[in-house]
Amino acid sequence: MSKHRIFRSRNAKVSFMLEHRTLWVCLILAVLCFAVMVISTGTGSQFISPLHVMKALFGDAPPMEQVIVMQLRLPRIIIAVLIGASLAVAGAILQGVIRNPLASPDVIGITEGASLGAVLFIFIFTGTVSIHWMPLFAILGAFFITGLLYVLAWKNGVSPLRLVLIGIGVSAAIKSISYMLIISGPLQLADRSLTFMAGSIYGMSWDKDVLTLLPWVAVLLPLTWLQARNVNIQALGDDVASSTGAQVQKQRLILIGLSVALAGAAISIGGAIAFIGLMAPHMARRLVGPSFGSVLPVSALIGAILLLVADLVARTAFLPRDVPAGVFTAAIGAPFFLYLLYRNRNRF
C-alpha cells in the first residue's frame, strides 16, 4: 500500500496529495477536538455531564439544560473552534511564506491592525451602524496594515526578516493609536475596546457572532487548501522557487492576502487572541512533517483545540472572574516563542 494518495482534477489545474498518516492524525485530532468541545460545553458555573450535553445537542435534555447548552455555551464553543482554526491556518501560511518559524499574525502586526479597525468601528459607529459590519472593518484594518508593512519592507522584493522587524515596530505604533482612540472616547466604550485588545470570546451569540464568522471561514479555508502547493514552493526560498517557474512575489501576495483575511475575520469576533497562529503550525509540523497540504488541516484542528482549552481554563480557573482567553494564550505562547528562538538559535 502506498503511503499517500493523489487527488487530481481532470485538467490537472487542481491537485493535492494526502498522506495516509495525515488522515489518521486528522481523525484522532477531530475526535479529540469533539471531546474537548463536549467537556468544555458541560463545564462552567453549572456542571452538565457529557452525556447530557450530547442529549441537549439532539434536543433531548431538560429545558433548563437545553437553554444553557444551546443558547449560552455552545456559541462560545463553536466560535472558539472557528477562531482557533482560522488563526492557526493564518499562522501556518505566514510561516511558510515568510520562511520564518517565528512568524505569526500577532508577531508581524496583522493582529494589531485588525484591532485598530475594530476599535475605530466601536468608536465611530456604535449605535448607528449594525455590529455585523465590524468584521469588515477589522479585515480592512488588517489589510491596510499588511499593505503598509509590505510597502515599508519592500526593497527589491520583500525580505522576510525585514518584514518581521518592521512588523514589530509598526505594531507598537498601531497599538498606541488604538490606545489614543480609547482615551479620547467615552468611558463605557473604553472597557469594551480594552477587552477586545486582550482577546476574549465572552458572551458569544448565534446570529451575531457565529453566523458572521462562519461564511468567512467556510470560504477561506478551502481556498487556502487549494493554494497548498504554492506554499510548499514558497518554502523552498526565492531562488529555487522562481527556478521552478513560480511567480514568487505574486504568489506571496495572494497567500499573505488569504492569511490576512482569515486572521482579520477571526480577530474581528474574538479580539486580539495572541500566539495561536504561532504555536499550532509548529505542533502540526511535528506530527505530520512539513508538507503544507498536511500541515493545514492538522494545524486548523490543533488551533481549535488550543483555543478551546485556553478558554476553558481562562473562564473556570479564576472563578468568578472570566479572564480573557487571549491573556492565557499569550501566557503559554510567549514562552513557546522563546523556546522556538532557542531551537533556531543558529539560524538568525
Place this chain on the structure above:
Amino acid sequence: MRVLGLLISLLALTAAVIGSITLGVTNIPLHQVWESFTHFNGSNEHLIILTARLPRALIALAAGASLAVSGALMQVITRNPIASPSTLGVNSGAAFFIIISAGWLGISGFQSLTWVAMIGAAVSGGIVFFLGSIGRDGMTPVKITLAGASMAAFFHSLTQGLMLSDGKMFDQVLIWLVGSVAGRDLNQLAAVWPYMAVGMLAALLLGRHLNALSMGDDIAQSLGQKTAVIKLLAAAAVILLAGGSVAVAGPIAFVGIIIPHIVRYLIGNDYRWILPYSAVLGALLLVTADLGSRYIAMPKEVPVGVMTAIIGVPFFVYIARKGRRAQ
C-alpha cells in the same frame, strides 16, 4: 562646538520645561509661576503648578534622560541599532513586576516598588540578553529583537489581563501599559532619583570605555579592556536607569531608540559626548511630547507613552530598512 550644541540643547530644555509648567488646559502666566514659589497663596493656579505641573515636568525630564541614556548604553553593549529598553522588553518586564507585587503580593511603598521595578528590568533584560546571544553567530540583531519583542508581548498581555480581571479603573491600567507622567507626585520622583543619578553618573564615566567597546569586542580586548566588566557595569546602569524610570512613569517606549540615533547623526560616534547629549535631548523629547499630549484630546490627556510610540516608529522603520546589520 560640541559644548555650544550642548548649551543650546540645555536652553531648549529649559524653555520646554517652562512651557510644560505654564501651558495646558489652564494657561498660567509666567509671573504667577514665580509667585507660586516665592509667595504661595493657595490659589488654584498656584496649586496646579506645585502639585501637578511641576512634578510632571520634572518626572518627564528625569524619565526622558534616563531612557535615552539607557538606550544608548544598550545599543553599544548589544551592538544592535534597534536596541532600547522598550524593544528589548526591559520596560514591560519592570512594569509587570510592579503590577504583580503591588496587586498580588501586597507590597506597597514607593521605595520597595522601585526595587521591584529594577529586579523586573534585570530579569527580563537578562533573559533577552541570554536568548539573543546563544547560538553559533553570537548576538545577532534579529535574534535579540525577536526575543525582546516576545518578552514584551508576554509581560504586556499578563499585565493587561491581571489589571482587567482585577476590575481596575481604566486610567490606572493604562499607565502600566503605555507609560504616563501625569498624575504623579514629587514623592515618587524623590524615591527614584538617587538611583537614576547613580546610573547616569556611571554611564557618563563609562563613556571613554564605550568608545573602545563600540569598535567590537576583539579590538576592545586588544586595547587592554576587560570587556566583560565594562558590559556588566553598563548593564547595571541600564537597569538603574530603566527600572527607575518605569517605577515613576511606566513603560514609555521608543525614547531610548530615537534619541541615540539623532545624537549620533548630530555629533558622531564619540560616547563621551553621545551620553550627555542623549540625556539632554531625551529629556527634551519627553517634556515636549508630554506638552503635546495635552493638546491632542483636550481637555483629556493622551499618555505620553502613546505620543513617543507614534513619533518613534517612523524612526524604527527607517533604521530597520537602512541597517546593514539589521538584515
